[in-house]
Amino acid sequence: MRQPGQVIVITSGKGGVGKTTATANIGTALALLGHRVALVDADIGLRNLDVVMGLENRIVYDLVDVVEGFARVRQALIKDKRFEGLYLLPAAQTRDKSAVSPLQMKSVCDELKADFDFVIVDSPAGIEQGFRNAIAGAERAVIVTTPEVAAVRDADRIIGLLEADGMAEPQLILNRIRHQMVRRGDMMDIDDVIEILAIDLLGIVPEDEAIIVSTNRGDPAVTSSASRAGLAFKNIARRLRGEVVPFLQLDEARGLLARLSRIMKLSSG
Amino acid sequence: MRAVGTSDRARRTGPARTGGKGREEPEILEGLARDIVSRLSATLFAEDDVPVFARTRGEPATEAEEPPLAGRPRAGEDVVTRRERPDLSGETPPARAAGRESGFRRDLPAGGRPVLRALDPAGTDRPALLVRGTVRSGRQVRHNGDIVVLGDVNPGAQVVAARDIVVMGTLRGMAHAGATGDHTAVVAAFRLCPTQLRIASYVARPPEEPGGHPEYPELALVRDGVVVVRPLTTGMLSRLGPDSLSSDPVSSTIRRGP
Numbered sequence A: 001m002r003q004p005g006q007v008i009v010i011t012s013g014k015g016g017v018g019k020t021t022a023t024a025n026i027g028t029a030l031a032l033l034g035h036r037v038a039l040v041d042a043d044i045g046l047r048n049l050d051v052v053m054g055l056e057n058r059i060v061y062d063l064v065d066v067v068e069g070f071a072r073v074r075q076a077l078i079k080d081k082r083f084e085g086l087y088l089l090p091a092a093q094t095r096d097k098s099a100v101s102p103l104q105m106k107s108v109c110d111e112l113k114a115d116f117d118f119v120i121v122d123s124p125a126g127i128e129q130g131f132r133n134a135i136a137g138a139e140r141a142v143i144v145t146t147p148e149v150a151a152v153r154d155a156d157r158i159i160g161l162l163e164a165d166g167m168a169e170p171q172l173i174l175n176r177i178r179h180q181m182v183r184r185g186d187m188m189d190i191d192d193v194i195e196i197l198a199i200d201l202l203g204i205v206p207e208d209e210a211i212i213v214s215t216n217r218g219d220p221a222v223t224s225s226a227s228r229a230g231l232a233f234k235n236i237a238r239r240l241r242g243e244v245v246p247f248l249q250l251d252e253a254r255g256l257l258a259r260l261s262r263i264m265k266l267s268s269g
Numbered sequence B: 001m002r003a004v005g006t007s008d009r010a011r012r013t014g015p016a017r018t019g020g021k022g023r024e025e026p027e028i029l030e031g032l033a034r035d036i037v038s039r040l041s042a043t044l045f046a047e048d049d050v051p052v053f054a055r056t057r058g059e060p061a062t063e064a065e066e067p068p069l070a071g072r073p074r075a076g077e078d079v080v081t082r083r084e085r086p087d088l089s090g091e092t093p094p095a096r097a098a099g100r101e102s103g104f105r106r107d108l109p110a111g112g113r114p115v116l117r118a119l120d121p122a123g124t125d126r127p128a129l130l131v132r133g134t135v136r137s138g139r140q141v142r143h144n145g146d147i148v149v150l151g152d153v154n155p156g157a158q159v160v161a162a163r164d165i166v167v168m169g170t171l172r173g174m175a176h177a178g179a180t181g182d183h184t185a186v187v188a189a190f191r192l193c194p195t196q197l198r199i200a201s202y203v204a205r206p207p208e209e210p211g212g213h214p215e216y217p218e219l220a221l222v223r224d225g226v227v228v229v230r231p232l233t234t235g236m237l238s239r240l241g242p243d244s245l246s247s248d249p250v251s252s253t254i255r256r257g258p
């Protein structure tokens, strides 16, 4: 018998910081690495993951159909059109979060992890029932934030809620980093973000136009070798499965620059 | 004073269930739908992709070449229609043609009848439902009869009818005609570029060909067990039959013509 897989929730607190983008790209990257992966869209009523994956027109059943007994999990799973071993369990679009309970969500996740190496749950924004559902079946959490004060504040709140819930060691993805802005000192310092949140850094994803193009085309950025964000997500996928992967070159340059500028600030101040 | 017993409650709710004649009561509908689906032995697995619908482009066939639409009376004929109650027994619909005519005309696997929904337990005869304005993402319009939309149906929106669906605008979302099992139902749209089409238990998605949808009205129907899309002509509409716009589910005799 195979070993059960792990259920990882991607969450943030603040909306629009890149949870769905991260779920699609990390999931696809893990499938590219040969794993069996199920993506679960827990954003009932505002589903996006199917669109980002380019699978919207293949949906027959959704998560709500499964919990209401209209369909079995296997029937609702949509096979990805590009990669072997990659599946999507879509959310319902015409219902709302109250259609699913945390307990039901947990049993769906438990069923999935018997069949998959990774089950990745795309959480809705907020701290209400949708969030509660999304984390219910997860044993690992990945927090996505952008380097903005408000997003970091919300991420901090989420980490607190997860800790209170007994979730072990959530990890952090810093998304939409603009290196020029960081260099100019116009963007929140990455070290400061990590210092505030005090959790492990899983990856830094640069701002990348390729993300917008790929999102609109329904083709995750990791499928293109030209995308820097895609490369960052590939590295994140490898770290998730336990590999030690150095952070991207630019991040190192940034670290050096930050240290330099701090030294200069010290000497000038 | 005593607590309200179960039997009291049952009696109180009893008449409300049957007395709500013609009005849609979501809870009852959902319950019934679940009932039906639990009786279905749906076998659509992830391995079975939703087939692509076939699209005929350009000049439509003339009326002479075109046989009458299955199960529909011809206009102007003396006809006796026996329209059965929607068959919800879970039996496989006829005219399956799995895998016929190239890969993309594939039907759902035999026995797969995954998407049928009960729309009205009473099965009353009703006029078409007219929807004014855009049906936006997240909204589902359901009706036990025909649905006419005076506007667009956007991606993420669903229109589900027991009979035909006509969109007097652009259909971009999902349309499910004949949702209680009538595979002679059709979907017509001024511009037909749906996310997905369903007719009875047949499910199809648009081909991923470049060029998109044509700039003329189209009609989708089930022919030989697959969903096909054709240019919509007035000739085609007349062959649907004047009486077929009624959603009478019981046997009836209709006399027309001279």
Ligand SMILES: Nc1ncnc2c1ncn2[C@@H]1O[C@H](COP(=O)(O)OP(=O)(O)OP(=O)(O)O)[C@@H](O)[C@H]1O
Pocket: A012, A014, A015, A016, A017, A018, A019, A020, A021, A022, A043, A048, A123, A124, A125, A175, A176, A177, A205, A206, A207, A208, A209, A211, A212, A215, A229
């Ligand atoms: N690294 C990036 N570079 C450029 N654009 C990005 C990046 N990450 C995300 N985006 C864009 O940001 C927007 C929001 O992303 P996404 O939908 O993934 O966020 P979300 O957290 O899932 O949002 P919601 O809270 O609404 O579910 C999208 O338009 C996406 O294309």
Ligand SMILES: [Mg+2]
Pocket: A019, A020, A021, A043, A048, A122, A123, A124
């Ligand atoms: Mg999202």
